[in-house]
Amino acid sequence: MTPTDFASTALPLYSIAELRAIEQGAMRDLPQGLLMQRAGQAAASAALKLLHATEDSDAGHRRVLVLAGPGDNGGDALEAAAHLAGSGLEVLIWLAPEAPATSPEREQALSRARNSAARLLEAANSMASAAVGAAPWHLVIDGLFGIGASRPLDGECRDMAQLVNNLACPVLALDVPSGLHADTGAIDGVAIRATHTLTFIGDKPGLHTANGRDYAGEVEVAALAIDPALLPPANAQLGGLHLFARQLQPRQQNTHKGSYGSVAIIGGAQGMAGAPILAARTALHAGAG
Template structure:
């Protein structure tokens, strides 16, 4: 179900498959799959259809040459920009080059011109196929390719990347950078056809901006050659079992209590956002608990019960602590009280910062018997692991996995392609959401949703998966309606989250009939 594999495992699968096939078979299959994907994107080829194929020195370039040969044999106008020394190509890539040369494809010799940019921009391309470098890239793209990539990224046409956009790390989703600190470049594709299996880097960090729409071509490799995967793409199927319609014979006590704790001076809005989310996403009762004096009530959501944090008994409710909490001594005291309660606990925002700064609190988190769910953004994750924010972003999957193992908690590492990590090392990468979520309060809404699901009895892993998926889907729905991404506010997510949760629950009920 939506498995993903790191590069090392992809190599093992590929080698096992090649041992059972004639030489060059996988490259030919990849080229055929790429040609079919290209035709789907063009849809209605005509006389003005023109395709530019970028072919690099490795097997990714061989895949591109195979696709060029297929497309040219169909009568399409295909031009190939070859960046490879034929004498250094693999046997399979050499065969692909011969097939492309025997077709009607035209070859552009970039070495014979000082202005590659002019050569590329002189034709209104319908489609560009990027086969410069695949998953084996460990160094930044060569300097001579920077201009070509930057030019491709300025074109107004469909760009299809083969396996991964050239310049992107398939494991981490980062652009491969110069070790001396220089910024690398990568192709910005509108579509990616990735071979054998999906890769984590296509769905997190820079990958979401560079890969575009991703499809997987397994290349006919037998299922038995694929090992069990610890990384998956998040999807409602992964939490469908917890989507249960409510019985008529139920009451508010059937759906649990949530306490949202935070709201230091000037930050009361964070508690209100999280508490409103918990109320509108199914919790039976919701307490909004403040470090300072609590308001009499929330005029927009009077169902919320406003309290001072130290007055609450946390023992019989799901607790969300951290939104607007601050890092004062009083904040630490209420956090300690929450950590010591045997209750499902969502640790967010300043709760995470307090834990990251104090080893005694870290020890208590690791020793808790009750459910803990942590929702850090990269800087909070960095404090928890004693690293820099940049180090977290270098490998988001590894960082999330380390956090989960170190703290014995399910972890939601927020960001582009949010990573959810289980204590057992299981990983899910979330595929939806958009830049509209980069706004104050959206994390508070996510924390409140997590609390609501835990209060209703969801297992912590499924609650994390569902909360992140629904959060991203709500943002996508609002953007589709013209509300954002620019200017989307966190409060606008809440009613859309409620609708999404009810819709998924109803759909799942129909499937069970």
Template sequence: MHHPLYSVTQIRAIEHAALASLPSGALMQRAGAAAAQWALELISEVLPVLVLAGPGNNGGDALEVAANLRDAGVAVTVLHRAGATQSSGTAAALERCQMEGVTFVDAVPAGVPWALVVDGLFGIGVTRAITLALPPFTCPVLALDVPSGLDGDTGTVVDGAVRASHTITFIGDKPGLHTGDGRDYAGIVRVASLDIDPALLPVPDAELVTPAAFGAQLAPRRQNSHKGEFGDVAIIGGADGMAGAAILAARAALYSGAGRVFVAALDTRLSLDAMHPEIMFRAAASFALAGRTLVVGPGMGDGARGLLARAIASDSPLVLDADALNALAAEPGLQDAVRTRTRMAILTPHPLEAARLLGVTAKVVQADRLAAARELAARCGAVVVLKGSGTVIAQPDGRIAINPTGNAGLATGGAGDVLSGLSGTLLAQGWDAWPAALGAVWIHGAAADRLVGQGSGPIGLTAGELPAAIRAVLNSLV
């Protein structure tokens, strides 16, 4: 596991086990020291720091940060929401703050320019809306463990959640910081292990995708090679009025290294991509499926279920997207056929498509993206790519990964078609379904990040710009 992600339940168990052999308050002191160190790095002006300290241990961490910052010569103001009871560690941290001369207030002072705000209100234990009225902050906001109001498991938020620019998360990284609303609310995430004995760490609940997760598949191409070594990719779709989806998927396959690319078009008038005459067009009804990697769904419409059934029944590597997924949702028999095929397929639903497949609403899917992806993968016996901010990739055995690349520029028509074409090409080049899904999602997001870094977006980034950027990212990896 290259970048493990631990559930809140796992983190609490690790913490409980560690505390059994540590002095009272030791983990709180370590958390406060690690957070104060990063806080000092984030302070760029000689202005006071506001620390928001809640009633639990997260508030104790915040008080430790306040005392450490004051000891370093920083002016610190603390808004402390004390609970009915407090741990001995929190009591000691409060006493340190008072001895260091920290200023305590009952409400956020109006009109004060802050160098930094430290959020230690609720941490991973939040179960209710945050009623404390907070003004909008223009300075950096450093959250301790998780931003208050953000669910560390699911990435969902409650009313009044704190939007942080930076989050220092303790013991281990959490899934909710990287999917759903997590990326918007957590900002830049840093992990502080607090010197926990690695022997106390269980098998993680999930992992964050890094190139190391699929890097074994990457290899430079030999000079003495030919197109037949890099696979045939066939995009099955392109119904009347929806040619663009199939062409985008085909271009992605071309730019990501497929030996040959076909569009098996439902609209028989399609015969050429004038910008890319390398792509070969065939009539879908008579197209031979054997020996090709199949990407079914881009622009397919709802009139090709027989062709979809043929593709599922084939022994070809298979990616199902868009209208193919809607057909699966409408016909449980097709889902059974996907589950029992000899080669594991890749499914790439967005939340609404996943909701149709699961028989729920998109809101339910988004409320727990990891659970939805895991259930869908188990039902269909396939690798599932649940698209969105922090795309979730799931295997039928329950293994989960979350992708950290990509940006809001991908919220545009056709971006998913590009991902399906890229996924198909990696399968065609001999990658197994799991690393192909991980690699495709990471590279797709990294291509969007590359374009934004070059000034193209995120507003107005188009799917047609992605294939060339994918080529650049893929070659830089190799």
């Protein structure tokens, strides 16, 4: 294995505050609602890719559950639902309880979803949870809450998250799994456990730290055709083996354990022997004498 096997660029990670600034800059130069429409189209494409990757090739009879929250994350989900319904899939939209006021972009997305072939089910409907739990879903799209969530999941949204976590089908989270903090990866109470996350504009540290790796699943970034000039230099990056490529130089065959240096590890207070043992094993497998 050579350093070229790990050739790659570090992936930038952006905080919630940085992403908000990027969004505001992008929306100043775009028609109203276009960024949400791009997110919805990207989400629909990712959903179709997941559906086509399963064994059953008859995608026309697949059933997709879309969870749409009261904010712009819900708007992204509504846009995706309209696209998927237009593709001939059976789509059910579970509408979370409405916020006192929603953005004009989300209202437009809701109107498009209502005018599509998708079926809408209000959270307040007493039969909503029973209908969701009883159906055999091929995919769930989580668009309840994104990076703007300011409190733990509660009420109907908490109940729905728990119900979805008991389903056997793939779950595609939009931007971040609902209930997971985009900056820290922390969960306060309940979060949706996704198998895949399509995150928008840029990657988030919370998808790769703390609970993030267990709840986000496979992470893909949809840049939404944002002007690269709007992206600031990242204060954090997602690490990988490529960062250590210069240490992985090809070795000569005529060498021995002393040719590449030795490592001495000192530690192991009573009950604390695990750390030096792990360090010693790492040094051994890295090739030190």
